[in-house]
Structure formats: structure tokens, C-alpha cells
Amino acid sequence: MKTKDMVALLAAGVEPVDRHALARRFGWALLAGGLAAAALTLRMFGMRPDLDLMMATPLFWAKVALPFLLAAAALWAAGRLSRPGVTVGRGWLALAAPVAVVWAAAAAVLLSAPAPERMSLLMGSTWRTCPLNITVLSVPAFVAVMWAMKGLAPTRPRVAGAAGGLLASATATVAYCLHCPEMEVPFWAVWYLLGMLIPAALGALLGPRLLRW
């Protein structure tokens, strides 16, 4: 086929495009992924019994804020990486800021605690399972986000895959807060982040294959 003919083929009968395709795709992906993560949390791990009491404490919301802010920043980055020729720019700062804050807070807590207690502040009682639980809960959102991004036009598939993976895991971590009993800042600073980084790394690894368009 000659290029001239292909141009005619592509142009024939074009319809107006949906200018909100990106928002719509990410919206569906996060709705499906978030609900699935919440349902899996309740079914596999159960709601923490004192959730209603905890929800009255600022500390609980500080805990939710970490994955929530990371999810928001990852959504921003993943959206921009789904459009050709758009850089993430200050989005990286938005990703780094919550991490910097939680690490600073964790350091402050650890330094002010008596030495013998530091280890338990850091390890809590669920460090063995927490990162793995978050990874498992991320699976539906991971699939949904990759679907959303593949239907757009990511031209840097490795970085885009990482941002998509982080978006999935941060969303799943918000849901995991329904169950997770840990209330110490140093614990989140290590194990929540590790749990969120595993799907992000998988996204970077699989991005070139999953996001090819």
C-alpha cells in the first residue's frame, strides 16, 4: 500500500475523538483496582477490629495519607507518561515529598525512643507479611492500570510501567489500611514503602512488554 493511500484510509470517515479518554481510562482502572483491593483485604485478612476507634485518631489518617499521596503523585506521573512528549517534571518532587516526610518522621521517632524499643518500632508484628500482602492486593489494580496505559500512548514504557505499578500498589495500600494493625511511623517508612516498591519494580520490568502499542 502506498503512503498516500494509507493516509486516505486513516482519514476517511474519522469521528471526533474523546478528549477525556485518559481520565476515563484511569478512572475505571482505579475504581476497579481500588474496589478489588478493598474486597480482597476484607476477605483475605479481615478488617481490624478497632478500626472505628482508630479512625478517630490523627495517626491513622497520617498512615493513610502516605499511600494516598503517593497514589496521587503516581497517578499524575502515569498520566503524563501516557502522553507522548510530555515530561513528568515536578511530578517527581510530588513522589519524593511523602517519602522524605515519612523518613524524617521515622528518624525522629526512632531517635527519641529508648534504644531497646527501637527494633520493635521498626519491625512491628507483621513485617514478614506486610510487603507481600500489599503486593498481592496490588494485582487487580496492576492489571487494570496497565490496561488503561496500554490504550493510551506511553513512549517510555519502562518508566511508565514503574509509575503504573506504583499507582496500583499505593492504591492497594490505602485499602490495606482497613486491616493493617501497625501504628508506628518507622514501620510504615520501611515496610509500606517496600510493599509499594515491589509492584513498581515489576512495572518497570514488564513495562516494555505490557505497554507496547
Place this chain on the structure above:
Amino acid sequence: MTEGGTAQSAEERLKALFLQGLAGEAAAYHAFLDGLSGHLRAFLRKRLYGLQDDVEDIVQEILIAVHNGRHTYRADQPLTAWVHAIARYKLADFLRGRARHEARNDPLDEQADLFAASDDEAAQARRDVGKLLDELPDRQRLPILHVKLQGLSVAETAQLTGLSESAVKVGVHRGLKALAARIRGKVKV
């Protein structure tokens, strides 16, 4: 080879046509794709010294990618940057498929030159997209054939094929994606 004015004026002209095309104006969209293929051809010919025979195939591949990805364009963004990122991505894909060492260089490093020149002398494409089109399943091939090649309306095509109108639209959309996927597959040697 023709110099299509300055790169800046080409950007403005093509962007205006593209935006009209996104709103559903086929004639403007046709003019946009036509103009774009000239610029892509000149841009690639100048940079892919060892791949002159492949330029037309790559131009076609980028055109399909631009079409399939057109819903990701943001009106406040320079068209040059958007097209350049797609061209670069598709070329990297092509070169990876060929496993040529050019993949490690980056022949498309100068984004500013993308719209600087235009070349309307198309070479013969080596790959026949028409043949690839014939390989698509009927539910995609027939909508593309009737709507895109014969210029029938969606309603007429629906009547002719017995598909619903939305199935015709979906068939065109998915068919062009499948076509791009087949082109990717064929590039691999």
C-alpha cells in the same frame, strides 16, 4: 525535496489541521496526515543513512501510531514534541526488531528539526499494508474496507455487513490497532 517554510510555521499549520481533525473534520485530518508524512519522510531520510529502503515503511508505521494515539494529544502541547516522541518510540521499536546497532545510537536526537523540511516523493514501501489488512478477521476487515476504503457511512456499512453500528465503529478502531500490531510483527526479521 521541498523546504516547507520554517519549522515554526509548519508546526502552526499542522497543529491547526490536526485539531480540526480531532474534532472530526476528515478533510483537515487528511491534509494533516499528508503534510506530516512529508515531514517525517524528510526527517527520517536525513537521519537513517543506512536504512533508506526502510524509510517509507517507518513513515507508514508512525502514521498509524499517530492515528491510533491521537486521543492522547493535548491542545496546549507543541505538536512537534508529541509527534517526535511517537516517531522515536516507533523507530526504536523498528530498530530493535532489526537488531541493528542504530538502536543504541539515537538518530532522532534533534526534535527541533522535525518539521524543518518536507519531502513528498514517497518511495515504494517494502511492506504491503494492504496484504496485512486482508489478514484481519472479517469483523474488523469489513468495517475498514467499507468505511475507510470505500467511503460508506457507518449506517450503510452496518446494513451491508449485518453488524450493528457500534460494532462497525469498534471494528474500525480495533482493526487499525490490530493492523499496527501486525506491522510490528512483520518488522521482526
